[in-house]
Amino acid sequence: MNTPEWMARSVSILRPRSTSKEAVAPATPTSVATKKVANEGAGGGARSTRERLKATLRKKEEALSPRVLRRTLEELQSIVDPRVSEVEGGRRAEGVAQWYARATPEQRRDMWLLMSEQFVADPQKVRAAQAKFAEAVGTPDEPAAEVLYRRATVSPRRRLLQRFSANPKGIRFLVDLRAEMQPYLKTDKRLYALDVEMEYMFSTWFDVGFLDLRRISWDSPASLIEKLIRYEAVHDIRSWADVKNRLDSDRRCYGFFHPRLPDEPLIFVEVALIDEIAGSITPLLDESAAPADLGKATTAIFYSISNTQDGLRGVSFGDSLIKRVVDTLKDEFPRLKTFATLSPIPGFRSWLARNAAALLEQLDDKHRAELGRAVGFEPPGAEHFLGALDKVLELDPKSPVRLMLLRCAAHYLGRALHDDRPADPVARFHLGNGARVERLNWAGDPSPKGVRQSYGLMVNYLYDLKRLDKHRAMLAQGKVPVASAIEDLYF
Numbered sequence: 409m410n411t412p413e414w415m416a417r418s419v420s421i422l423r424p425r426s427t428s429k430e431a432v433a434p435a436t437p438t439s440v441a442t443k444k445v446a447n448e449g450a451g452g453g454a455r456s457t458r459e460r461l462k463a464t465l466r467k468k469e470e471a472l473s474p475r476v477l478r479r480t481l482e483e484l485q486s487i488v489d490p491r492v493s494e495v496e497g498g499r500r501a502e503g504v505a506q507w508y509a510r511a512t513p514e515q516r517r518d519m520w521l522l523m524s525e526q527f528v529a530d531p532q533k534v535r536a537a538q539a540k541f542a543e544a545v546g547t548p549d550e551p552a553a554e555v556l557y558r559r560a561t562v563s564p565r566r567r568l569l570q571r572f573s574a575n576p577k578g579i580r581f582l583v584d585l586r587a588e589m590q591p592y593l594k595t596d597k598r599l600y601a602l603d604v605e606m607e608y609m610f611s612t613w614f615d616v617g618f619l620d621l622r623r624i625s626w627d628s629p630a631s632l633i634e635k636l637i638r639y640e641a642v643h644d645i646r647s648w649a650d651v652k653n654r655l656d657s658d659r660r661c662y663g664f665f666h667p668r669l670p671d672e673p674l675i676f677v678e679v680a681l682i683d684e685i686a687g688s689i690t691p692l693l694d695e696s697a698a699p700a701d702l703g704k705a706t707t708a709i710f711y712s713i714s715n716t717q718d719g720l721r722g723v724s725f726g727d728s729l730i731k732r733v734v735d736t737l738k739d740e741f742p743r744l745k746t747f748a749t750l751s752p753i754p755g756f757r758s759w760l761a762r763n764a765a766a767l768l769e770q771l772d773d774k775h776r777a778e779l780g781r782a783v784g785f786e787p788p789g790a791e792h793f794l795g796a797l798d799k800v801l802e803l804d805p806k807s808p809v810r811l812m813l814l815r816c817a818a819h820y821l822g823r824a825l826h827d828d829r830p831a832d833p834v835a836r837f838h839l840g841n842g843a844r845v846e847r848l849n850w851a852g853d854p855s856p857k858g859v860r861q862s863y864g865l866m867v868n869y870l871y872d873l874k875r876l877d878k879h880r881a882m883l884a885q886g887k888v889p890v891a892s893a894i895e896d897l898y899f
Contacts, residue, residue, distance in 0.1 A: 708746070761794065843889075849867065
């Protein structure tokens with residue numbers, strides 16, 4: 409049978425037919441059946457694929473019947489058949505991908521489950537290799553035994569993913585598949601093995617050594633600029649005039665691109681070139697403002713960094729992107745001396761709601777009395793303090809409420825740790841790259857989103873190029889590197 413015939417047969421077998429007894433009515437991810445399976449998947453009443461493959465009838469919440477599930481498994485297994493070439497395996501994978509494109513969300517989920525539960529390392533071979541390795545430890549045979557053990561633990565799932573990646577659209581297919589799978593992971597642990605395997609493979613395939621750093625400008629293709637608008641995750645782009653302002657002469661935008669996804673930025677950063685550390689996002693997003701004088705620019709402000717691919721969650725690009733951009737900017741603008749961010753504090757408001765009472769207890773008698781008089785209740789409780797923040801942008805610069813909010817934010821950024829890491833996600837990213845917490849900015853983002861996230865506060869993280877390693881070492885010891893202005897706000 410030639411390849412086109414094989415692909416046609418594969419797709420026809422797997423494609424649901426409306427007239428077949430095996431057909432499943434199309435449904436959306438929010439259907440009752442999907443919700444039921446998702447709720448049961450964490451260890452409830454859902455059957456494993458092993459049980460379903462041995463059964464005769466399907467349960468009503470299952471998308472594929474046992475018979476079609478077995479056929480689907482056979483098609484997946486044929487992709488990694490050791491008797492076929494890489495080329496043929498890739499063609500078979502393409503046939504399955506064609507079926508997947510036409511499948512319902514529930515049917516796709518059944519394929520994920522097969523890939524996760526059925527393509528595992530042979531436990532007997534693993535145990536045997538492990539025993540040989542244990543016996544060889546300390547002997548000349550140890551290196552060879554270790555290699556054999558490592559090979560035994562590699563699941564055929566990895567080879568399956570490699571075969572899918574062989575065709576030109578395979579990488580795109582796998583990235584989209586993992587993105588589609590993300591919402592189900594918390595409720596269905598059966599998918600965890602597949603997700604971890606894909607993250608591992610993507611970390612190899614998308615290593616920064618394989619990525620191209622490209623500048624995105626107003627002269628870039630319109631299709632690429634449209635993707636900036638779509639993927640911008642920090643400060644929504646409101647119009648074409650807005651995006652043009654962000655790509656003006658005093659701005660730079662850079663993205664990482666992969667050769668297999670040449671027109672799709674994996675991550676991009678927006679930079680403003682000015683003469684001081686910015687304290688507010690408003691002037692940077694002002695479309696009517698004149699471009700800054702590049703001849704006077706001494707400071708590069710990274711004011712937005714956006715990952716674009718949910719399917720690449722867990723694959724780190726940001727630290728390498730910033731390093732590459734800093735080097736590129738220094739080459740183009742030798743006068744640049746300061747590299748800093750103007751960053752949101754997305755987790756602050758929700759954290760403060762949970763911890764306000766404990767923070768109030770850290771106030772001394774003088775500051776507690778001042779705050780009580782300001783909120784109209786002595787001694788002030790958490791509800792009084794939080795209530796006084798309802799109109800936070802109207803607070804007087806000398807208000808005890810304002811000072812208390814800044815002190816809470818300093819504590820959150822400099823001392824609040826979760827599993828020995830900064831509690832705030834943006835702080836984890838920049839501090840993990842070697843930056844330090846430099847300055848808090850009142851009303852840095854007065855937009856509804858900024859107030860909703862952090863009462864309008866923003867923070868500057870400073871990238872002191874000579875102290876990045878020192879700051880990383882401090883963070884590894886559980887101490888967040890902060891400037892003296894932040895330390896002065898501590899309780």
